[in-house]
Amino acid sequence: MTPALEVVRGDITALDRSVDVIVNAANSGLLGGCGVDGAIHRVGGPDILTACRELRAGALPDGLPAGQAVATTAGRLDARWVVHTVGPVWSASTDLSETLASCYRETLRVCDELGATSVAFPTISAGVYGWPMDEATRIAVQTVLTAPSQVELVLFVAFSAQAERGYRAALP
Numbered sequence: 001m002t003p004a005l006e007v008v009r010g011d012i013t014a015l016d017r018s019v020d021v022i023v024n025a026a027n028s029g030l031l032g033g034c035g036v037d038g039a040i041h042r043v044g045g046p047d048i049l050t051a052c053r054e055l056r057a058g059a060l061p062d063g064l065p066a067g068q069a070v071a072t073t074a075g076r077l078d079a080r081w082v083v084h085t086v087g088p089v090w091s092a093s094t095d096l097s098e099t100l101a102s103c104y105r106e107t108l109r110v111c112d113e114l115g116a117t118s119v120a121f122p123t124i125s126a127g128v129y130g131w132p133m134d135e136a137t138r139i140a141v142q143t144v145l146t147a148p149s150q151v152e153l154v155l156f157v158a159f160s161a162q163a164e165r166g167y168r169a170a171l172p
Contacts, residue, residue, distance in 0.1 A: 137166030
């Protein structure tokens with residue numbers, strides 16, 4: 001099934017509608033950080049951090065590897081779950097596009113396991129991780145369109161005009 005794709009401009013923590021899953025562009029430590037990661041932890045509240053600490057104390061003692069995804073509560077966010085995924089840091093000398101694509105595929109896989117039908121993605125790796133925006137948005141759209149999933153609605157939440165233009169250019 002191909003999901004409906006929408007591009008919305010704004011803050012992923014303050015969407016004007018509810019979704020089942022908000023995706024966190026996390027760092028491997030899962031304990032908060034800057035950008036989207038910091039905002040999700042700040043707005044979502046302490047329950048998200050508690051769940052992440054439990055993951056680190058149990059199944060993920062070394063953190064979450066790049067390209068993988070894991071779910072926690074959404075705390076005070078207007079969603080049922082947060083799916084944390086770690087994008088790769090962009091490199092001019094090494095092609096890590098498959099790792100970035102894996103973030104989207106693995107997130108959709110976790111959404112399917114949860115029974116989620118709607119998900120809001122930030123632009124993974126395009127902030128402090130330095131991924132070129134046009135390439136990051138193209139990989140996001142292409143991967144979501146080709147990954148098998150039962151998710152019915154995907155929101156690409158563009159924090160900037162540049163991200164919004166990138167998503168709109170990548171849509172079929």
